Amino acid sequence: MTDDVMISLENVSKRYRGQKAPAVENVSMTIRRGEIVVLVGPSGCGKTTTMKMINRLIEPSSGRICVDGADVTSLDGTELRRRIGYVIQQGGLFPHMSVATNVGMVPKMLGWSRRRIDERVDELLHLVGLEPGQYRNRLPRQLSGGQQQRVGVARALAADPPVMLMDEPFGATDPLTRDRLQNEFLRLQEKLQKTIVFVTHDFDEAIKMGTRIAVLGERSRIRQFDTPERLLAEPADKTVGQFIGAGAALKQLNLRRVDAVEWNEAELMHRDESPTAVLRRLDESGAWAVLTVDSERRPLRWVGPRDLEPGQTSLDGVGIPVAVVEPRATLQDALDAMLGAGCGASVVVDDDGRYRGVLDIESLMRAIRDMREVERDRDRGMAEAPPRLPRQSDGSRDSASVRTLESR
Incomplete structure (x- = not known):
């Protein structure tokens, strides 16, 4: 594993007793430090199962998963999960605990002092846009859906984990709140540079949030693993194109920000x-x-x-x-x-x-014209370029094909 790789999956499968076909079959990918990799695909394709195997909430049946160079099966499962932030829909907060107790739970398990925990809770509530004096003693039921989700993100960040897993974290909120939470999280990511695996069924959200996107088919088989720009411009096959859906040109508006x-x-x-x-x-x-x-x-x-x-x-x-x-x-x-x-x-x-x-x-409209011009320039460059090499699941070029081309 190279220094810039934080997570690697090598031929990872999950088989459940009594089922003929595996839920996840031979998935391989590498995820670099500081990037957001989005797993997207139809319901039931194994997105969440694949993600949960990274922190062993679900144990893999075969294959190898490494986080920061360590095989996860060689680590204590509880200790592993304390080192990986985890965010789910509606924050997954404990309803009978205050905001401060929810956020400070993992640091408490790690043996932090009360003063250090209190300081970290206040720091994180500020970070996610919640005034500590106003929110730290509230119960989850006293918060809006968007506020609960912010607390869930704060809790996942509490012990400053290098890796975060996010399972449709904004899916239960209304569209306006979802946009605001997405923008707020992207602002935080610019500052924190965590390595994030993000599961969603919403391709527009995947385009907006992802550094790279893995489009999954049945049993989490990777149909295409690429940047949002490449996915929109060059779907690997008809199935990927159908999943992207109509209006691919309009979806490119998600690739450029207002600033x-x-x-x-x-x-x-x-x-x-x-x-x-x-x-x-x-x-x-x-x-x-x-x-x-x-x-x-x-x-x-x-x-x-x-x-x-x-x-x-x-x-x-x-x-x-x-x-x-x-x-x-x-x-x-x-x-x-x-x-x-x-x-x-x-x-x-x-x-x-x-x-x-x-x-x-x-x-x-000027921005759209600019993007179209860039796309036309790229298409002209591709027409003049040498033959493209096949991509592996991590987006790199196949080394054997490189040697073949170089020998010509």
């Missing part, structure tokens, strides 16, 4: 301004609408000439509610927000919800 494209500026006005002042600003600027903000520069509504009536004295409740996105959101998120709000612009906000800029439909 990677140019934003525009809105005409900002405080919500306490008069309608007359709004009309004067619109006339001077030629803008289609002004964006009202509160005292913290948090966006409220778009207000245009048609929203103002003669004799109106206040802007309260006037105009169209804004669609907001964070810089870490994808262009697909931004487009969804625009369509949901019924206007051709999304307002970009920071972690505190303050205004940072505007991504409009024209900017989005």
Whole structure:
């Protein structure tokens, strides 16, 4: 195992007594340090079984699994699981324990001091966006679904494990909360650089979250293991193409983030301004609408000439509610927000919800044209390139084929 490989599976299978076919059959892959590898495939294909064998929640029947160079079967199962963070739907919190007790459970098992545990709990709650003074003593039932999931992530991070396993962690939340949790987790990953195995049935989520994606068929057989860009551009076979589904070009919007494209500026006005002042600003600027903000520069509504009536004295409740996105959101998120709000612009906000800029439909179309141009350049380069070599399950080139090609 090379230094940059954190997890390796070598011909791993799982057979259950009384079943003719194995649930997982001869799976091999390598996962590098600091990357998010997403296992995606139809229900019942063995995604979760494969992942659970890594921390031996399910014991493999044959094959070899190594984590950071150590064969997992040579380690005590309980000790192994304490070294690997694990996140499931709805956080998997113990309902009778407080948030602080849930988060501090593994450090307590590892013998940490009370003071060290308390400091770590507060640090992690801050990290996942929950104020410790407000949330540490609450019970899980006193939290929203999104808050429970944040606590689940904090608990998985408590002992600072190098590896995290995530089993459809955001699947039980509503679409808006799921987008926010995905963006928040990607922000954390930029800072923490954990090695993550992430199971989902949602291909759009796989594109957004994954450094690489393993598309699995029956018995977890790998049909393609590649980057999101390559999967969308070059499905390995018809089955992979069908799983990706229609609209592969549109799905490429999940490959670029809002902070990677140019934003525009809105005409900002405080919500306490008069309608007359709004009309004067619109006339001077030629803008289609002004964006009202509160005292913290948090966006409220778009207000245009048609929203103002003669004799109106206040802007309260006037105009169209804004669609907001964070810089870490994808262009697909931004487009969804625009369509949901019924206007051709999304307002970009920071972690505190303050205004940072505007991504409009024209900017989005420019980004799409840029991506298409890059794709055309790549296609032209591929047409002129030498024959491609077959890929192995870890995405590397077959060494025998390399030698054959080099000898020509």
